[in-house]
Amino acid sequence: MTAISDTNTKTMDISDSANVYQKLQQWLVNHPIMFPLLLIIIVCLVVGTIAPSFWQMANVFDILRASVIRGLFALGVLVVLAAGGLEVSFTSVAALVMYSVTMLVTNYMPELGFFPIMVMGAIGGTLLGVVNGLLVNTLKAPSLIVTIGTQYAFRGFLLTFIGTALFMNIPASMEQFGQITLVTLTNDAGFEVKLPAYVLVLLAAALLTWFILNHTLMGRAIYATGGNPDIAERLGFKVPQVQLFVFAYAGFLAGIAGILHVSSNRLANPFDLAGTELAVIAAVVLGGARITGGSGSVGGTMLGVILITLVSNVLILVGIPSTWQTAILGSFILIAGLFFCFTDKKQA
Amino acid sequence: MSSKFLDGQLGFLLLVNALVVIASLFLVGPRFVGLYNLQSMAIQLSELGLLAFGVMLAMSAGRGGIDLSGVALANLSGVIAFMLTPTFATATESPLLYCWVFAGFCLLTGLAGGLLNGALVGYAGLTPIIATLGTQMLFTGIAVGLTGGSALRLGFIEPLDDFANTSVLGIPISFGLFLAIAGVLALFLKYSSYGVRLYLLGSNDNAAKFSGIKVKRMYLITYTLAGLLASVAGVIIAARTSSVKWDYGSSYVMVAILIAVMAGVKPEGGFGRVICVLMSAIALQLMSSLFNFMAISNFFRDCAWGLLLLIFLFASKVNITDFLRLRPSPATK
Numbered sequence: 001m002t003a004i005s006d007t008n009t010k011t012m013d014i015s016d017s018a019n020v021y022q023k024l025q026q027w028l029v030n031h032p033i034m035f036p037l038l039l040i041i042i043v044c045l046v047v048g049t050i051a052p053s054f055w056q057m058a059n060v061f062d063i064l065r066a067s068v069i070r071g072l073f074a075l076g077v078l079v080v081l082a083a084g085g086l087e088v089s090f091t092s093v094a095a096l097v098m099y100s101v102t103m104l105v106t107n108y109m110p111e112l113g114f115f116p117i118m119v120m121g122a123i124g125g126t127l128l129g130v131v132n133g134l135l136v137n138t139l140k141a142p143s144l145i146v147t148i149g150t151q152y153a154f155r156g157f158l159l160t161f162i163g164t165a166l167f168m169n170i171p172a173s174m175e176q177f178g179q180i181t182l183v184t185l186t187n188d189a190g191f192e193v194k195l196p197a198y199v200l201v202l203l204a205a206a207l208l209t210w211f212i213l214n215h216t217l218m219g220r221a222i223y224a225t226g227g228n229p230d231i232a233e234r235l236g237f238k239v240p241q242v243q244l245f246v247f248a249y250a251g252f253l254a255g256i257a258g259i260l261h262v263s264s265n266r267l268a269n270p271f272d273l274a275g276t277e278l279a280v281i282a283a284v285v286l287g288g289a290r291i292t293g294g295s296g297s298v299g300g301t302m303l304g305v306i307l308i309t310l311v312s313n314v315l316i317l318v319g320i321p322s323t324w325q326t327a328i329l330g331s332f333i334l335i336a337g338l339f340f341c342f343t344d345k346k347q348a
Numbered sequence: 349m350s351s352k353f354l355d356g357q358l359g360f361l362l363l364v365n366a367l368v369v370i371a372s373l374f375l376v377g378p379r380f381v382g383l384y385n386l387q388s389m390a391i392q393l394s395e396l397g398l399l400a401f402g403v404m405l406a407m408s409a410g411r412g413g414i415d416l417s418g419v420a421l422a423n424l425s426g427v428i429a430f431m432l433t434p435t436f437a438t439a440t441e442s443p444l445l446y447c448w449v450f451a452g453f454c455l456l457t458g459l460a461g462g463l464l465n466g467a468l469v470g471y472a473g474l475t476p477i478i479a480t481l482g483t484q485m486l487f488t489g490i491a492v493g494l495t496g497g498s499a500l501r502l503g504f505i506e507p508l509d510d511f512a513n514t515s516v517l518g519i520p521i522s523f524g525l526f527l528a529i530a531g532v533l534a535l536f537l538k539y540s541s542y543g544v545r546l547y548l549l550g551s552n553d554n555a556a557k558f559s560g561i562k563v564k565r566m567y568l569i570t571y572t573l574a575g576l577l578a579s580v581a582g583v584i585i586a587a588r589t590s591s592v593k594w595d596y597g598s599s600y601v602m603v604a605i606l607i608a609v610m611a612g613v614k615p616e617g618g619f620g621r622v623i624c625v626l627m628s629a630i631a632l633q634l635m636s637s638l639f640n641f642m643a644i645s646n647f648f649r650d651c652a653w654g655l656l657l658l659i660f661l662f663a664s665k666v667n668i669t670d671f672l673r674l675r676p677s678p679a680t681k
Contacts (some may be wrong), residue, residue: 044470073392086477135658138662139658139661139662141410141615141661141664142414142615144414144477145414145605145609145615145657145661146656146658146661148601148602148657149606149654149655149657149658149661150654150658151602151654152599152602152650152651152653152654152657153651153654153655153658154654155650155651155654156647156648156649156650156651156653156654157646157651159645159647159650159651160647160648160651161643164647194366236644275598278481278485281481282481282485285478291475291477291478292475292487314400320497321493323492323493323496323497324489324492324493325489326488326489326492326493327485327486327488327489327490327492327493328489329485329489330482330483330484330485330486330488330489331482332489333478333482333485333486334468334479334482334483334486335472337468337472337474337475337478337479337482338468338472338474341472341473341474
């Protein structure tokens with residue numbers, strides 16, 4: 001023990017600055033949540049310096065509002081990733097659920113309240129998620145490939161057998177829910193900016209996910225399975241059940257996200273949401289969840305989502321055309337991947 | 349080795365092909381096998397087949413190998429070649445030179461993109477999924493940024509158009525090139541030391557490492573090859589559509605994976621035969637064409653492809669080779 005502390009003090013004497021650097025590295029390794037936070041701060045400072053109009057409450061509202069759907073998806077992806085899988089079918093699940101449920105309610109029970117509609121969406125999403133989970137369990141193939149398959153199957157099913165036309169006469173209760181406002185502000189340009197109440201749904205989902213991951217046996221089982229499924233099995237966790245749970249939970253959140261998407265847009269378009277998968281996965285990876293499983297936190301994921309939304313919303317303010325968004329998101333994924341790869345090697 | 353050329357997987361794929369052709373003859377009639385339809389199928393097949401080879405290589409290398417960036421790189425190589433070529437040759441004055449320079453820039457882009465993937469997977473140690481997901485977005489993003497999101501028209505350039513649409517002895521030139529690449533790749537994987545090392549690496553990367561294989565360099569070479577194949581697909585796409593576009597073939601990523609899985613390439617690595625990928629691509633193209641003739645919507649086709657992917661994942665677990673063994677294998681206990 002003394003020997004170790006001796007060498008420590010020696011290195012400290014030799015070069016103080018190198019030590020500070022090492023400490024910073026170690027600190028970042030121990031606090032992966034700081035990575036998205038630092039990026040957010042950098043983006044805010046850069047954008048805020050070039051375009052001072054960035055600093056207003058209205059922008060915060062905009063970013064929060066635009067984060068809700070992506071955030072719900074990201075929480076689902078986080079839970080699947082933590083268990084060592086990958087899920088890309090959530091947009092298809094959401095589209096299939098939102099379109100079918102909205103159509104069903106509009107045609108047969110247009111007076112239905114919002115809460116039962118939300119429950120229907122959640123149940124529909126959970127069922128599709130269970131399909132994913134069962135397939136991953138039986139096929140024993142990488143869940144990325146399985147969910148690519150179900151992504152196309154679900155979307156193809158929706159567009160072939162249910163419908164392709166968007167419709168705007170959605171049930172009144174859904175429309176009303178999307179309009180409930182918590183706070184209204186007037187921004188610099190004189191427009192009214194509202195913070196919609198459905199932001200609270202994301203908050204509730206984040207708390208629920210945090211609780212499951214950190215305070216339940218299932219949460220332990222999820223991280224254990226993601227870390228090493230063989231060892232988790234030997235510890236007595238039932239890996240197939242964990243898989244089933246994480247995919248069902250991701251489906252549950254995707255179903256709710258679909259219903260919220262219709263409420264906030266006031267129309268049901270079966271082509272919506274497709275192609276947003278990568279940005280969601282990017283958010284989760286930026287938030288510190290390793291693609292190899294066993295890690296990831298709700299806080300980091302939420303910061304990752306805010307970072308992605310920030311990049312998509314405010315680049316235009318500093319004169320970067322929106323066409324470069326995808327390239328920037330791609331390089332963020334690579335930077336995050338490299339960063340966490342590097343810290344993993346440090347730890348090992 | 350050569351006695352096992354016709355293994356169960358290949359036999360099965362030939363059977364699927366035969367069944368689809370017979371079904372098509374009943375449902376569509378003789379025009380299904382008419383020269384025109386065969387040629388148009390062959391041209392489309394080349395693009396998908398090249399991308400599927402890339403996926404096959406990445407999957408064979410193991411460690412959760414996959415290349416999700418294939419079609420993005422194909423599109424990007426077309427876009428970059430479109431931007432750079434006019435500084436060296438003009439399409440109106442020297443069309444032939446233009447085409448060669450265009451193809452050269454495509455391949456260079458493919459090489460650079462493939463090297464990037466390979467360096468990320470091999471040297472930086474990123475998981476292939478995250479590396480190629482990131483580069484997929486990066487490549488797509490650069491293509492969107494450079495083009496501003498719109499398609500760029502190449503216009504009619506005779507040699508390029510000939511390359512895509514003219515046939516020699518009934519075989520479209522681009523398809524001929526595809527077959528040649530497939531042949532070279534098959535021989536290379538079978539007889540070069542690279543091929544042997546690739547499958548060893550995919551079967552057990554620890555064993556490969558301790559038997560002295562330079563694992564990092566293997567990943568670099570493998571993903572670079574996949575990038576080059578993607579850029580050849582980029583040339584064919586540009587020639588066939590006379591334009592370059594960032595979002596061409598958005599479902600190709602999934603279809604290329606489907607072709608590879610159908611061909612018996614194991615997502616865990618260590619398996620993958622060029623001839624099987626070729627047969628599986630042909631089967632898929634035949635089905636796709638059949639759907640077209642029967643006026644079945646594209647949406648249903650997506651649905652069918654998704655289900656097929658799941659079915660073949662299931663089939664790969666059941667191990668069809670045991671059921672369809674054509675002759676008793678000496679290897680069985």
